Amino acid sequence: MRRITANEAAAAGLYARGWEPPAQAVAAVRSIVDAVRERGDAALAEYTRRFDGAELAGGTRVSVPPYEEAKRLVSPEVASAFELARARIVTFHERQRVQSQLQPEGDGSVSGWLVEPLRRVGLYVPGGSAVLSSSVLMNSIPAHVAGVAEIVVCSPPGRSGRLSDAVLFACALCPWITEVHAVGGAQAIAALAYGTQAIAPVEKIVGPGNVYVTEAKRQVYGTVGIDSLAGPSEVLVVADERARPEFVAGELLAQAEHDPRARVVAASPSRALLNAVAALLEGSFARETGRDEVLEASLRDGAWLVDCDSLDQAIEVANRFAPEHLSVQTGDPWRLLGCFRNAGAIFLGDWTPVAAGDYLAGSNHVLPTSGAARYASGLRVADFTRTVSVVAxxxxxxxxxxxxxxxxxxxxxxxxxxxxxxxxxxxxxxx
Known part of the structure; x- marks a missing residue:
């Protein structure tokens, strides 16, 4: 954890982020992509055996059980929570619909645009230590609302060759998903982009993944569209002297547990608040969440506490950092809303945890990272459409x-x- 002043932030490297894949990953992914293009399903089976320890004896296609049956894969409490999340995410994204418009002019000419949905998109759902089944909802719902006809999910199988129960449940909850395949990693991205015997190519690929998945998306971009090159999770908290230290520390920990490379920042004019936050991060409060190895690494290398001369300077730090998640914990957060220019999503007030946006608020949790909030937006319905100009x-x-x-x-x-x-x-x- 680093403690700096706002005036030291640039020189200390607070703002230095960006997508720079390791050379080893670039070469490895290029080899995988080329193999999938050349050998199709045979290459998928080979890489699944090598990386996942699973056999694809029956092919990649997975049969998703009916929802009433899939509900038995999770607890009633979890099923109910996911149903609530689905309803809210659908409602939020239905408000984002953009309509076609053709405007006649007085001289008989017409101009406007047609909004057309993409025909087929691919959604990658990672496996690993934290299976983010909620990403199935966050990525598929805006595509469904946009009118995409074919939504294809790829996710790595376990050693048994099966998908995780969490992913199967989430896919069953989203009946608009038309195909599910048990294949992961860079090979899944290549299959979605170029097609194999079992997987027809898509027009766009969305969804999170590790460095190899992200590099694969970079390499296939141009053949297909992609959502973004997502980096590690980020949060920046702007707080004043009346903020509650445990709320501020809680937001930092919530993003720190995602990734050992996460960047978590608190900027405040109150030294007393930052002192209290530091004590919480260094004490038992931080160890009550589990995932100790991930938290230890991310807090050691990616936690920053920034002493500011004023609240205005804290806002300047936030705008320059352009965080994925911005939490505003001040006396009157609505008064400050118009001051923030660069953020993937803004969470206002003491009672709005970033986790609400991750799961239940309805807003999308697929957000720009690594400073991309300066020019990019979170995933939305428009990302699954094309706008075609019409002139007559x-x-x-x-x-x-x-x-x-x-x-x-x-x-x-x-x-x-x-x-x-x-x-x-x-x-x-x-x-």
Whole structure:
């Protein structure tokens, strides 16, 4: 854990982040992607055997049980909580729908746009030490609301060859998911991008993953769209002297437990508050959550407490850091809302844990990391659509626009462009 002043933040490296894959990962992923392109399902079976210790004797396709049967895979309390989360996430994202619009003009011309859903998308769900089954909802629901016809899930199997109960349950909860495949890692990303005998290619790939999955998404980008190159989890808490230290420390720990490379920051003009937060992070409070090895690494290398001269300076730190999650724990957080320019999601007030956005609030938990909140947004319905411009000129509009249109084309040296306008103005061709 590091304690610095806001004036030292840049030199100390607080803002230095970014996606830089290890050279070893780049080469390994390139080999995997090439193998899947060349050998399809045979390569998937080979890598699943090597990396997951599982045999794909029956292929990659998984049969998802009906929801009433899948509910038995989890406790009633968990099933009820997921049902509540699904309802709220659907409601939140339905408000994001954008409609097609065609606007007629007085001269008979028309302009506007069509909003078209993508046809087929792939959703990656990681395995590992913390199976994030909630990401099934967060990634598939905006695609479903957008009108995507085919939503394909890939997730690594366990040694038995089965998917985790948590992932099967989440897929059963989302009946709009059309295919589920027991394949993970960079090989799953390659299969979704280029297709195999069992998995048809998709148009876009979304979902979190480790460094190899992220590097695979980078390498296939252009062949398909991707959501982002996600880095480690982040949170920045802006707090004043009346904030509760345990609430501030709790937010830092909640993100620290995700990843040993997580970046967790508290910025405040109150030295007393930061002293209390430091004591909590160094004491038994931090050890009550489990995942001790992950927390120890992330708090050691990625926890920062920033002493600020004023609340305004704390806001400046937040805007420059551009966190994935921004928690505002001040006396009047709504007054400050307009001051924050760069954040993936903002959580206002003492009673709004970031975990609410991760699960139940309805907002999406797929958010920009590594400073990308300066120019990017969290996952939303529009990410699963294309907007196609539509233009229809009337003869009257063409007569009006021919001269300036040709002038612009001539200015840029595009003579054929200019001629396409002039021949219409001259009345050449049919009506």
């Amino acid at each position: 000129y009337s003869r009257r509009r063409m007569a009006h626009d021919a001269v300036p249109l040709a002038a612009l084309a001539d200015f840029e040296g595009l003579r054929a462009h200019a001629r396409s306008a002039r021949i219409r103005a001259a009345g050449e061709g049919r009506e």
